[in-house]
Amino acid sequence: MKKRFFRFAILPLLAGILVGCAELNIGTALRNDPAAPGPVKIGVIAPLSGGNRFYGERMLDGVQLAVEELNNGRGINGRKVELLVRDSRSEPERAAELVRDLNDAGIVGLIAGYSSDEVLAIAPEARRHSLPTLVPLATSSEIFAGNPFLFRNTFTGREEAKALAGYAWYWRKLLRIAVLTDAGPRGGYSREIGREAVRSFTALGGTVVRAAEIQTDDPGLEAVLRDVLAAAPQGILIPFETSEAALLVRQLREMGYQGLLFGGDSWDENRFLRTCGAQPGDCAYIAFYSPESDSPENRLFRDSFRRTFYRYPGSCEAQGYDAVKLLAIGLSGTRTLEEFTTNLLAVRNQPMAAGLITILPEGKLDRTVYINTIRPAGRNNPEPTGRTSKSFLLSKLDQFVN
The missing domain is CATH 3.40.50.2300 (Response regulator)
Structure with a gap:
């Protein structure tokens, strides 16, 4: 998978991520209200056109399958999940604009980022709007520093x-x-x-x-x-x-x-x-993923994916799928960033489609x-x-x- 990363974009965008670090309160309120009526709105920003289209479409397939499974079960906090999908067109600047658009549409969490340059652009907006964001595929180590609203199931470079x-x-x-x-x-x-x-x-x-x-x-x-x-x-x-x-x-x-x-x-x-x-x-x-894994979680994912899309999944699909499941864990019963983070830090050797995952403090993780x-x-x-x-x-x- 490509992880395009434009070196010239790092410093100004990273500065935006770090602005206000000292003032951030871990008890920052999220839009997520477990008792609210109606669906839980989750945003997805993916490159569905442009140079990275092939990968963004595959990631979205995994995301949609996970949401379908949630909606066939208890959803999130007993509520159905509504997926709001936006196309970044493989353009980092547009990806940042889409966070603002999705925030206005009422999302409570975000799945974002095939490429590192897109996530780097998204990160300060996720922080500004207090949107917990799961990153499934971008691998640059730079993007996860100093932003408590970014979480990942991807390994870094x-x-x-x-x-x-x-x-x-x-x-x-x-x-x-x-x-x-x-x-x-x-x-x-x-x-x-x-x-x-x-x-x-x-x-x-x-x-x-x-x-x-x-x-x-x-x-x-x-x-x-x-x-x-x-x-x-x-x-x-x-x-x-x-x-x-x-x-x-x-x-x-x-x-x-x-x-x-x-x-x-x-x-x-x-x-x-x-x-x-x-x-x-x-x-x-x-x-990231092995279709040959014989774990119950991968068998369920692989067989369900094949029935839905008439092909076998790969890494993009598995990472998108697992990111939704992790976001659902984080949003369960939470109203603040502290509660969301506590939920994810309780994920220890969690079996998922792409293997075992453990969420660690300070943006770190252990995984297969x-x-x-x-x-x-x-x-x-x-x-x-x-x-x-x-x-x-x-x-x-x-x-x-x-």
Whole structure:
């Protein structure tokens, strides 16, 4: 999945998030009144057109399924849920305007954000209007600092990098890796994961033999890649967006590299598998969700989703679905931000569609992450396929270190 993050937008928007931090009272009243008549209005802001449309539509499918299940049960506080959906058009500035629109429409909570730049724009508005907001997919670590109205079931780029470094060190027993990151203007996602992976892998005792910022359309790219291969890394981390990552995998295999190629959640897309080459070799990537999980919660979600949409769900759908369920927990019987936060902090190893999740103080969380490996194309599968090879809680990595 793409996590576009425009570096130029960080500072002014982050300043808006932090304005008034000192004055915020955790007892701030929410619009949510458990005893009010009528439906509970929940807002959704998603990119339903523009460059991220494919991902926003999938996230919305998961959201709608969760709301349908709530309305077939007790709803929220015994009331039906009314979903108010708005299209950000993949434009951060429009996403911020839509928070104001939804607030005027009377929403009590918000599901928002496929991309980090959209959430960064939304965050100060959610704070200004006292709207508890669940973020299902945006991964930039920057956006969750200092805003008590933002909650997440997504892991951050920092956590993703830590998991990838841990996989390389603990499970693959690699001692030397190289890291390639995107030098382009939309490479914030790539650079955050690359930077944190270098730090995490080095802290574990490994060696990063090369760390290079590149652009896939650079005429000198092959020379840079040859320099990286000359350093003899046992694995190469490529946390690029989907299409660019697939092209780099193909190019490195064509250049004869046989070691591990691994990447971020942006690899968890059929588009990556269709374009990375029929024989991508030893590859692994991180994912939010495993359709192969046999937990009762995932079976229920997967089967219900298939009956409703006539296809199997993926990470976007599962994350949207779980975000609604968490927002419903937070809104149950609450009138203040303090009560909402207390409800979510009671979520401990909660089984959900995407695995176990624990909400921790100060915007932190523990959750299941999945490592997928790639099965090459063959007689029964004309294209490479991703299969879950390992799952673990983020907290397990700390247990190893300690």
